Amino acid sequence: MGNKNAQNVLTGMILGAIGGLLAGVLIAPDKGKNTRKKIKSRAEDLGDSLKDSYHKYKDELREGYDKYKKEFNRKKEEKIDHLAEEYDELTKK
Template sequence: MIIHKGTLIVGALIGASLGVLLAPEKGKVTRAKIKKESKNIKDQITEDFKEVKDDVSKAAQSGKEKFKEDFKDFRSKASHKTEQAITFLEKQLAILKEKNKTYQQG
């Protein structure tokens, strides 16, 4: 999207400049047209860059929100896995305690 806007802007700038420079008019009229076209192109470039900035900001915010959501999911899954590991270790400790009791009786 950014590349397409840049290409359109450059094309418009080149086309407008060639059209104005090749037109058979007095220098004063040509300069006035160049000034007017330059302002229009500047305004368009400013607007296009604003749109691109807004798009990038939205994408960054969306990425930030996605990251937060993914991290929340990861944290939840990690917590469940940790709980499973603790339960497994508790069972293994219980088995070891029972085996140890049998050794202590003898």
């Protein structure tokens, strides 16, 4: 998954969760003390959910980066070997 795509997904999740939290708690009639408890509880749940999402996307990005780095290094070594062979052929003449 691309870095920009992961950021967009995470941003969408955050905004959606915040919107749902506010709508669900503030629209429902209740005492202020109870409303604050609900907000706190849902904010903690949201924090846990965001941490899980962060770790998931961080791991996916790390895997993608490692795969890209390995492939890049492999191609780099192939090019170096090819150029060394060509150099050897040119210097023999």
